[in-house]
Amino acid sequence: MADQKESFEAKDFGWMVAMSLLFFVLVAVGFWLEYSTDWGTYQRTFPGLLGHYGKVEEARNFRAGIRQIWIPQMGVTDRCVTCHLGYEWASVLPATIAEPLKPHPMNDWLAKHEFARFGCTPCHGGDGAATSVIGAHQGGRGWEDPMLSRALAARNGLTMNEMIQMRCNFCHRHDVATPGMEQINLAKQLFKKKKCLVCHVVEGRGGATGAELTYEGDRNPELLNFAHVRGERTMFNWNVQHLTQASVVSPGTQMPDFNFKPDESRALTLLLLSWRRLPYPPEYIPDPEVAAAAMQPSPTPTATPTPAATPPPH
Numbered sequence: 336m337a338d339q340k341e342s343f344e345a346k347d348f349g350w351m352v353a354m355s356l357l358f359f360v361l362v363a364v365g366f367w368l369e370y371s372t373d374w375g376t377y378q379r380t381f382p383g384l385l386g387h388y389g390k391v392e393e394a395r396n397f398r399a400g401i402r403q404i405w406i407p408q409m410g411v412t413d414r415c416v417t418c419h420l421g422y423e424w425a426s427v428l429p430a431t432i433a434e435p436l437k438p439h440p441m442n443d444w445l446a447k448h449e450f451a452r453f454g455c456t457p458c459h460g461g462d463g464a465a466t467s468v469i470g471a472h473q474g475g476r477g478w479e480d481p482m483l484s485r486a487l488a489a490r491n492g493l494t495m496n497e498m499i500q501m502r503c504n505f506c507h508r509h510d511v512a513t514p515g516m517e518q519i520n521l522a523k524q525l526f527k528k529k530k531c532l533v534c535h536v537v538e539g540r541g542g543a544t545g546a547e548l549t550y551e552g553d554r555n556p557e558l559l560n561f562a563h564v565r566g567e568r569t570m571f572n573w574n575v576q577h578l579t580q581a582s583v584v585s586p587g588t589q590m591p592d593f594n595f596k597p598d599e600s601r602a603l604t605l606l607l608l609s610w611r612r613l614p615y616p617p618e619y620i621p622d623p624e625v626a627a628a629a630m631q632p633s634p635t636p637t638a639t640p641t642p643a644a645t646p647p648p649h
């Protein structure tokens with residue numbers, strides 16, 4: 336009898352050890368999951384940084400966790416700020432802090448786009464809902480809307496700032512020219528100067544020799560013919576080469592070889608890719624008159640009035 340009881344106890348003891356081990360493993364996994372997030376480290380570092388630059392109160396009130404800018408009317412849920420914690424702290428934190436804690440660059444025109452109202456992805460691309468570096472920067476939904484990183488821009492011969500202008504023009508499409516959008520401004524001039532509308536319809540105007548270009552940026556790259564395109568098989572590359580030498584990319588085409596300089600064909604490609612159907616509501620579409628006024632050089636009080644004899648240039 337006693338022997339049997341002892342053997343039961345031995346068995347129970349075995350179970351106890353097994354269950355404790357399992358419990359321990361589960362707790363360890365829980366901690367590991369918490370600590371192995373891409374954002375955990377940044378969130379543990381950030382309060383110290385705030386404190387170091389004199390924001391002791393804010394540092395004490397900092398609560399760890401996923402953060403987001405949610406703008407339902409734009410379809411934006413941007414968790415970028417879970418890692419990019421310093422974006423609104425330009426007045427406190429120096430610009431020398433490493434990414435992703437560094438404050439966002441600021442200037443007159445960036446200041447017109449309050450982060451709380453515009454989020455991040457409308458300008459940068461990327462997958463706003465993701466909370467890992469790879470997921471957020473490369474986009475979880477394939478490569479449709481990857482973040483326009485420095486590396487991606489460099490692969491296309493552009494700086495990040497230049498490439499982002501494609502997205503600026505999603506909203507600023509109807510501006511003749513916009514401060515901060517030099518590439519797009521150049522492209523808009525070229526589009527007029529080279530009379531692309533003779534053969535292409537854009538927003539109801541133009542000739543029908545070539546395809547309609549109103550929503551050229553929504554075009555499916557899989558339907559393009561890459562047989563005569565050098566390098567990477569991207570929409571960007573196809574357009575740059577087609578604009579320069581249409582006769583090479585589309586043999587037998589009626590489109591002339593424009594022989595643009597590389598920076599011109601890149602700028603025009605940014606413009607074409609910016610022409611997309613947008614889900615943004617009207618309050619997110621700026622008034623072109625405001626940009627036009629902003630492009631005017633500010634009148635200097637010492638400027639001599641133009642003589643009435645010279646008619647304004649047209």
Ligand code: HEC
Pocket residue numbers: 373374413414415416417418419434435455456459460461462463464465466467468471472482483484485486495
């Ligand atoms: C999990 C943390 C994390 C999230 C989420 C995150 N980032 Fe980043 N981001 C980083 C880190 C780390 C760097 C610096 C290293 C690098 O470029 O990968 C960085 C760098 C960047 C850069 C500079 C890129 C370059 O090429 O120099 C931009 C722009 C950027 N992030 C935008 C975004 C946007 C937009 C989102 C949201 C869609 C986002 N990030 C979400 C961590 C994050």
Ligand code: HEC
Pocket residue numbers: 415416419422434439440445448450453454455456458459495496499
């Ligand atoms: C109105 C457009 C716009 C919005 C909105 C915007 N950005 Fe940017 N961002 C830019 C531009 C343009 C640059 C490039 C500045 C440059 O290269 O001079 C930039 C640069 C960056 C960089 C790189 C900074 C550096 O100094 O290299 C990061 C990181 C970044 N943005 C993250 C974000 C995050 C996170 C958000 C959302 C909170 C956001 N941005 C919202 C336009 C925007």
Ligand code: HEC
Pocket residue numbers: 444445447448453457458499500502503504505506507513514515516615618619620621622623625626627629
């Ligand atoms: C999601 C739409 C959207 C995107 C993307 C966007 N803007 Fe704007 N932008 C606006 C709106 C709306 C205003 C008017 C803001 C206000 O005054 O309330 C504006 C204002 C401006 C202004 C002031 C002159 C004017 O037209 O009102 C400049 C300059 C400007 N944006 C440049 C840029 C640049 C450069 C980028 C890209 C880095 C950019 N914008 C990206 C919507 C956008």
Ligand code: HEC
Pocket residue numbers: 525526529530531532533534535544545546547548551554574578581585588589590591593603607
């Ligand atoms: C003389 C007529 C003509 C002119 C001018 C012209 N194109 Fe074209 N374009 C065509 C024809 C025809 C095609 C279709 C065959 C091809 O792919 O080349 C075409 C194709 C295109 C395509 C591919 C469109 C698609 O969805 O298949 C783009 C983009 C384009 N043109 C842009 C431009 C731009 C930008 C200009 C001005 C710099 C311009 N075109 C001037 C005739 C013209």
